[in-house]
Amino acid sequence: MATDRRYPWKVTASSFLGNTLEYYDFLVYGTAAAVIFPKVFFPDAGGFVATLAAFGTFAVGFLARPLGGLYFGRRGDRRGRKPTLLVTLSVMGVSTVLIGLLPGYGVLGPAAPLLLVALRLVQGFAVGGEWGGSMIIVLESAPPHRRGFFSAWPNTGGFSAQILITGVFAWVYTLPEAALYSWGWRVPFLLSAVILAVTFWMRLSLKESPVFTAAVKTEREPDPVRSTFRENWRSLLLILGLRFAEALPYFLLTVFALSYATTLKIDKSVLNTAILVVSVLAFVSHGVFAAISDRIGRRPVYLFGAVVVGLAAVPFFWLLQTGQFALILLGYVLVLNLGHNAINAVQPAFFAELFPADRRYTGAAGGRELASILAGGLTPFVATALAGPGGTRWPLVAGYVVLGAVLTIVSAWLAPETFRRDLHTTAEPATTPRRRTSRL
Template sequence: MSDLQSSVDSHKKSAAEQRLATPEGRREFIKATLSCWLGTTMEYVDFALYGLAAGLVFGDVFFPELTQTIALLSSFATYSVGFIARPIGAVFFGRMGDRKGRKFVLVTTIALMGISTTLIGFIPSYATIGLWAPLMLVILRFVQGFGAGAELSGATVMLGEYAPPRHRGLIASIIGIGSNSGTLVASAVWLLVLMLDPEDVNSWGWRIPFILSALIAVAATLIRRHVRETPVFEQEQNESKQSDSQTTNAKQAPAAKASFLARNKAFFVMLGLRIGENGPSYLAQGFVIGYVVKILHVNKTVATTAVFVASLLGFFVIPFAGWLSDRYGRRIVYRWFCFLLMLYAVPAYMFLETRDPFIVASIIVVGMCLASLGIFGVQAAYGVELFGVRNRYSKMALAKELGGILSGGTAALVASALFDHYKTWWPIAIYFVLMAGIGFITTFFAPETRGRDLNAVEDAI
C-alpha cells in the first residue's frame, strides 16, 4: 500500500526532515526531545512511586485494619482509579491536542500530574484522619490519571512527529527511556527510603519520593513552555488553511463510505497492541512487588533492587528495540516480544515460589526487560504511524488508555483477587499469557507502518 511505503523512498523530504535541515530546527528537536523525556519521566515516576508504595506500605498506612491480602487488594484498587481517569483525560485533552496543538496540552498535563503527585506525599495517615485518608488518596489518584491520560500519547506524538522517518523507531523510543527513567528514579529513591527503620518508613519516609517528584515536574513544565509545535502539525495546519472545502470533502469521502470496522481498524489494532504490552508490564513491574513482599515474604530490597537493575538495563533495551523496528519493521518485532512474554509467564511465577533472592530478582528483571521496556520501545513509533494526522492525538490516546484500563489498570487488582481465591500462582500466570496473547494475535491483523508519511490524512489499514 502506497501510504505505508517508507518516506525515504520519496524525493520529497518530510516536514521533520525539512526542519532538521536548519540549525534552529536541530535546536528545536533537542528541546522537544528533552521536554518529552522529562514529561514521560514524570508520568512514570508517578506510577512507579505509587506502584511501589501500594505494594510496600500503603496497606499499612491507609488500610491498617484489613488482612495482608485484602489490604494489598485495596491498595491496588486505589491504584486502578488512576487508570479509570486516564481515558477521560485522553478524550478531553486528545481532542484539544488535535485542534490547538500538541504543545498546549502537554504543558497542562505535566502541571496536573506534578501537583497531584506531590500532594499525595502530604496526605495524613488513616490513624490520623480515618477514612478521609484513603478518600483523599483516591481523589488525587484520579487527578493524576486525568492528566496522565494525554501525557504519554501526547509526548509520543510530539517526538514521533519531530523524528525523521528513517530513524523514527529509534527516536520515538526515547519515550520509553523516559518511562524507564521514571521507574529508575522511583526505585532509587525507594531504595534509600527503605534504609530507614520500618516504623520511620511507614510514618514519614514514604512521603519523601512523592514530594521530591515536584522537581521533575517544574523542570519539564519550564522547558515545555518554550518548545515549538511539531513540524507535522504545523504543515497540516498550513495545508488546511490553503485547501478549500471541496478538496477537504474529497479527502474525507473514502472514509465516509467505508464500514465502521474499516474506519476504526487502526484504533482496534492499537487497543490490542496496548493490552498485549500494558497488562504484562504491570504484572511484571507492579503486582509482582507486592506479591513477593507481602505473600512470599521476600525482603523488600530484593524486589526494589531488581526494578532498579532492570531500569538501568532499559537504557540499552529500549533504544535497541526501537532500532530493531526501524531495521526489520514494527509488526514482526512487536510479535516476537509478545511471543516471548507468553513463554515467560509460567516458568516465571513457578520459580518465584523458590523465594531465592537471586532467582526472584532475575525473574523481575527479565519480565521488565520484555514487557515494560523492550515492547514499549517498539510501540511508540508504531502507535504514531497507525493514525492519520487530523485525529492522531485523540485516537491514539483513547486507544492506549482504554487498553490500559482493560489490562494494566486492572492487572494488579485481578491478579490479587485470583490469588485470594485460588491461593496459588498458576491462575495469575494464565492471566499473564492471555494478555500477552492478545497482543500477539493483534499483530496478524496490524499493518506494517515503518516510515509512513505522518501527514497522511487516512489511518493505516
C-alpha cells in the same frame, strides 16, 4: 522539520522527563498505597480492609486515564501538541505535590481520604494525556528514518521512575516510624516538583510539532473524538489487542510477583534488586529494538516481543520458584528486557502511525488509555484470583499471560506496517497488513 540536528534530542529529553514524572507519580502512589496510606488515611479500618481501600484509590487513577486521553487528545489535535503538554505536565505535577501536602485522617477526618481520591482522579486524568502527546511531539519532530528510535526513549520513563523510587524509598524506610508516618512519606511526592520544574522549563522552549503546524494550514477535523471512533475504530481495536503482551508482563513482574514471592518465602529485596537491574538494562534494549524497527518495520519487532513473552511465561515461574537470584534475574531479563522491551520500544511510533495527522493525538492517547484498564490495571487482581490461596495455581497465571500474548500476536499480524507512512496525511490509513516488509 527543524534544521538544528540537536533539536530532536531536545524534544526527546523533554518528553523523557515528562514520562519519568508520569510514571514516578503513578508508581510512587502505588508504593505509598501499600505501606503508608492504610494508616494515614484509613486508620479506622482493619488492616486488610484499609489496604484494600488504599489500593482502591490507586485503581481510581486508571479509570480517569481514558477520559484524560480522549480530552487532551482532542485538545492536542485542535490546539497543538506543545500547549496541551504544558497543561498535562502542570496538572499532573501539581496534583502529586498536593498529595504530599495533604493532611491525614487525624487532622481532616473523613475529608482526608475523599480529597485523596479527588487528587488521584485529577492525577490520572492528566497522565492520560501526557503519554500520547509526549510521544507524538517526538515522533513528529524526529528525522523520518529514525522516528522509532527517537520516540522509544520517552517510553523508558517507567524504568527511570522505578530507579528513582527505589532509591528514594530506600532512604524513607530508614526513618523512625514516627517520622515515616508524619513527614517522611511526603518527601517522595514533594520531590516530583523538581522534575516538574525542569521539564516545564524545557517544554516552554520547544517549537510546535512541524506536522501539526502543517496540518493547521489545511481544513482540520472539527471533532477528532467522534471521527476517531467512527473512522478509526479498527485501529482502536488493534491497540486493545496490542497492549496485552506489553501491559500484562510488566504489572505481573513488578506488582503481582512481589506478593507471590512471599508465598515462596523469597525476600522482596531479591525481586526489587532484579527489577532494578532490568530497569537499567531497559535503556539498552529500547535503543536496540527501536533502531531495528526503523530498518525492518514495527510489526516484526512487535511480533518478536509478543512471541518471547508467550514462550517465557511458564519458564519465568519455574525460575522464580528456585529462589536463586541469578535464575530469577534471568527470568526477569527474558520476559521484560527481551520480550516486553521489544514491544514497549516500538509501541509509541506504531500506535501514533496508525492514525492520520488530524486525529493522531486522540487516537493514540485515547486508544492506549482505554486499553490500559483491561490490559494493565486489572492484571494484579486477576493474577491474584487465578493463583488462589498460597499461589498454588500459578499455571493459570502463566496461561493468562500466554493468552494475552496470543491476542497481541494476532493483532500485530492484522495490523498494517507503518514505519514508512507519511505523517502529514489526513487520509484514513489502510488497515490491511503488509505481508512483506522491505528493508531500507
